[in-house]
Amino acid sequence: MSPVRILLEKYKSPRATVFTGRPQGAAVREELKLDNIDRDQGSEVVFLVPNGVTSFNPSFYLGLLYPSFKKLGLDEFQKKYSFEFATTNVKTKQLLERDLRDGLRNAINSDQGRSILDIFKR
């Protein structure tokens, strides 16, 4: 099955060059119905980060993807969700990749206090 490609351009305010805010990420998650995608085993999603983006903050990343990370676990999550960048600027791409690593690290750090009941939430 070919991956679902999601253009993030339309989820960014026109003049902004940054993706910030947990509520904003959560709103995009809601609109994209990522909960349904999480339940669909075997489906894969590629987020396309548009050109002209200067920062992809962990807060937005967590709002968008933390529930999926929590539901799927690290391995499944990484298989399901990935990112591609429209920018051709190598330095900018490196910095944005570092932002995504920050987001993932923050997700791992936030994954505390899981209870046995979590396994029933899948």
Added chain:
Amino acid sequence: MAVLIPLSVCCADLTSQEMAAKDYFPLFSSSVVIALFIVDRILVRFNRKKENDRNWFFKVHLEPNLTRINEFFLKVEENTLTSAGVLKTFNSSDLSSFLSVLTHEISIFKSEKRKFELEVLAPLRARYPKESGTLYRDVQDLEDTITSFLDSLDYSEDAVNDMVNSIYQTKAVLLENLYQPTK
């Protein structure tokens, strides 16, 4: 037909019951004393453990990091003001170059943030996972403040004052959250 019980028999029984209950009082009161002693020991042990934890937290995590926290927020303020100065004077008509400079200026904050997370927040995570999660969130809020400010391209005095105010509000919240394990 009513049965008449002789008064002497009735009173003799009552007296013997009272005597039996009285006999148990010393045993009962000593059990209470022992129970209170055990509860007291448990409470003392619990309080001592809490006190040790509190001292450990103060000596290992809080005191050595206070200077580092002050330095971090001061540096964030200085760097952001410098970045705003750089972006203000940059010719933004060349969009591509401007975005490269903006990305670079934002990355200066991010490098500082990563160092702070590694040095101050990461060591807390093992023993105080819940509190460290809250502190990570405070730093995320700070990151949103700085990136949004730099991205706004509004570096007027009012915008700068609002940004500096947000930095120090976040610092106050972070210090309050850092203090939580001592409560």
